[in-house]
Amino acid sequence: SEISKGTYPYYMLKEIDEQPAVMRRIVDAYLPADGSVTVSADLLTALDQADRLYIVAAGTSYHAGLVGSYLFEQVAGLPTEVHLASEFGYHMPLLSAHPFFLLLSQSGETADSREVLVNVKKQGYPVLTMTNTAGSTLSREADYTMLLHAGPEIAVASTKAYTAQIAVQAVLAKALGLHRNLTAAKALNLRHELSLAAAGMQTLMDEKDQIKNLVGQYFPNQAHAFYIGRGEDYPLSLEAALKLKEVSYVHTEGFAAGELKHGTIALIEEDTPVLAFITDDATAAHTRSNLQETEARGAHTMTIVSEHLAQPTDNIVLPDVAPLLSALVGIVPAQLIAYYAALGKGLDVDKPRNLAKSVTVE
Numbered sequence: 001s002e003i004s005k006g007t008y009p010y011y012m013l014k015e016i017d018e019q020p021a022v023m024r025r026i027v028d029a030y031l032p033a034d035g036s037v038t039v040s041a042d043l044l045t046a047l048d049q050a051d052r053l054y055i056v057a058a059g060t061s062y063h064a065g066l067v068g069s070y071l072f073e074q075v076a077g078l079p080t081e082v083h084l085a086s087e088f089g090y091h092m093p094l095l096s097a098h099p100f101f102l103l104l105s106q107s108g109e110t111a112d113s114r115e116v117l118v119n120v121k122k123q124g125y126p127v128l129t130m131t132n133t134a135g136s137t138l139s140r141e142a143d144y145t146m147l148l149h150a151g152p153e154i155a156v157a158s159t160k161a162y163t164a165q166i167a168v169q170a171v172l173a174k175a176l177g178l179h180r181n182l183t184a185a186k187a188l189n190l191r192h193e194l195s196l197a198a199a200g201m202q203t204l205m206d207e208k209d210q211i212k213n214l215v216g217q218y219f220p221n222q223a224h225a226f227y228i229g230r231g232e233d234y235p236l237s238l239e240a241a242l243k244l245k246e247v248s249y250v251h252t253e254g255f256a257a258g259e260l261k262h263g264t265i266a267l268i269e270e271d272t273p274v275l276a277f278i279t280d281d282a283t284a285a286h287t288r289s290n291l292q293e294t295e296a297r298g299a300h301t302m303t304i305v306s307e308h309l310a311q312p313t314d315n316i317v318l319p320d321v322a323p324l325l326s327a328l329v330g331i332v333p334a335q336l337i338a339y340y341a342a343l344g345k346g347l348d349v350d351k352p353r354n355l356a357k358s359v360t361v362e
């Protein structure tokens with residue numbers, strides 16, 4: 001094929017490394033210098049008539065949708081729910097009067113997501129897909145489509161498609177918010193913020209040897225681990241945990257930091273790695289104290305903290321970006337942690353056992 005690993009040992013590392021370029025491609029495709037947003041007027045008109053957005057997806061795309069829900073609610077004022085495709089297809093919740101569907105799918109071929117598409121189209125509801133493949137099944141069958149511009153993703157574990165999905169959802173949220181003349185949308189200089197995120201991702205990539213060292217210290221031979229966070233750091237924790245599970249086979253849970261004490265903290269043992277994302281001003285102190293609770297029970301804690309909240313003892317510092325976009329930089333160290341943990345075990349990073357790049361059965 002025309003896609004090659006070049007000098008990279010694995011596609012996963014190449015694709016993690018491509019993320020700054022993907023951010024810039026999304027800027028070029030959707031965000032001209034005059035501050036406008038290049039999104040179809042028909043799509044915006046249809047979306048503006050909706051009273052609720054239903055984001056439906058699977059796997060990593062579902063996690064990107066959870067991050068997107070904050071963008072649609074806070075930048076565009078659109079109430080948003082996020083659902084798993086495999087559940088939604090057969091156990092549909094009571095819908096609002098004017099629902100609008102967003103199917104997120106890297107491949108555009110996932111059977112669970114296609115089932116939902118066919119179902120809601122049959123009921124006459126408008127559907128947008130965001131996929132990474134022009135001409136994919138979902139793109140062809142939906143009313144509206146937006147391309148992710150991540151370029152072909154070969155490694156089974158999704159990396160650059162996740163950050164592309166967040167960025168393209170931000171594009172749409174900004175476009176709808178401007179269409180609605182909302183202050184929050186006018187205040188979000190997305191062209192600038194995505195450029196900042198690209199630079200921040202690059203900074204983290206340049207420090208990857210430090211992350212490799214941390215993996216050696218935290219994951220010499222661990223069977224279990226946790227990622228915790230609050231607010232948007234919670235869905236980020238879910239995706240970080242999925243990455244580590246998928247490629248390194250370390251059993252990892254993503255948890256809402258404040259919920260851990262209500263049962264799951266019973267699982268913390270001597271040296272269990274607990275990794276906390278701290279990017280939100282309002283809850284930073286709470287997350288830190290949740291992390292200390294695990295440390296008091298023997299956990300080997302690691303902090304991944306936004307620069308403006310960082311303290312000298314923190315482990316990984318994330319370059320600052322707009323709070324709603326913090327997952328764009330936050331996920332990069334977690335992708336690298338998963339990569340190095342798998343590499344350290346001698347696993348085939350690009351082709352983890354039991355998984356397929358796109359799952360075309362329900």
Ligand code: G6P
Binds near residue numbers: 060104108158
């Ligand atoms: C598979 C892949 C996951 C992916 C999920 C959804 O399970 O292994 O990495 O997140 O499908 O794929 P999609 O193409 O719909 O985003």
